[in-house]
Amino acid sequence: MPDQNDIIYGVHPVAEALKNPRRRIYSLKASRNAADRLATEIAVRGVVPEIVHPNVLDRRLGPEAVHQGLLMEASPLDQPRLDQIDKSGTVVLLDQVTDPHNVGAILRSCAAFNVTALVATSRHSPEATAVLFKSASGAYEHVPFVKVTNLARAMAELKECGFRVLGLDSDAVLDISEADHTAPVAIVLGAEGKGLRQLTRESCDSLVKLSFDGPIRSLNVSNACAVALYALRR
Known part of the structure; x- marks a missing residue:
């Protein structure tokens, strides 16, 4: 695992990262409702989410983050010159x-x-x-x-x-x-x-x-x- 992972939260960012084969996903924390909402994307990618209470994500990301019950750590994307x-x-x-x-x-x-x-x-x-x-x-x-x-x-x-x-x-x-x-x-x-x-x-x-x-x-x-x-x- 690299020293600096990308921290991604929210339904749309996490869903698109799950569908991106260039991303290596290291962890996915999700509330039960959020995991159900992205069940198809999670299953296709073969990721096993850690089901947590939304308060766990609140403590990790802070009260201002609209995480929608999802928090992913993934490899950074290589960008072209x-x-x-x-x-x-x-x-x-x-x-x-x-x-x-x-x-x-x-x-x-x-x-x-x-x-x-x-x-x-x-x-x-x-x-x-x-x-x-x-x-x-x-x-x-x-x-x-x-x-x-x-x-x-x-x-x-x-x-x-x-x-x-x-x-x-x-x-x-x-x-x-x-x-x-x-x-x-x-x-x-x-x-x-x-x-x-x-x-x-x-x-x-x-x-x-x-x-x-x-x-x-x-x-x-x-x-x-x-x-x-x-x-x-x-």
Whole structure:
């Protein structure tokens, strides 16, 4: 068993981990109701859960964790390098988005829109933690999460592979619906408040915005990601 396992809790994250053959599962603690709810997935994987009272999981994870009666310890997933991902479809890049709740929600949107990969920098992005897994609601098992040293260099590498790189910026003149987003395309999202850094902006082929008619003209970064991916698909 490795020194650092992934701690995964909640119905959807645990269910998707059970279905992922790349995961080696070391333990699964479950309440009786939760074990019954995932009986098929547990049986197919051949895991024998330890049936515990939900209070045991409360004590292990803390009162804020919505564990839904499930706690798994599993091997970490090996993630690809940037040069190993498919050079097609849509890639999402994050410019210093550090909140694991936001990144988890972005992973969920990436899975829903069949994004090729999510790319972030190693130093300014969240680790693969239980909070991120829960926020991703199982999407972490499906979307390659690539860590790079330098975002601008990663953008240049994608361009060399034929990607058109669009930066989402509320001050942009061009609406995302008007941009050339012929695949392969990459969309870059900045941190809330700070937005895209100057070098990141300069490294984009185009800066695009989401246009709104209401009194509030901005969205949480994870919501903006979902809207942008839908606009690119259309």
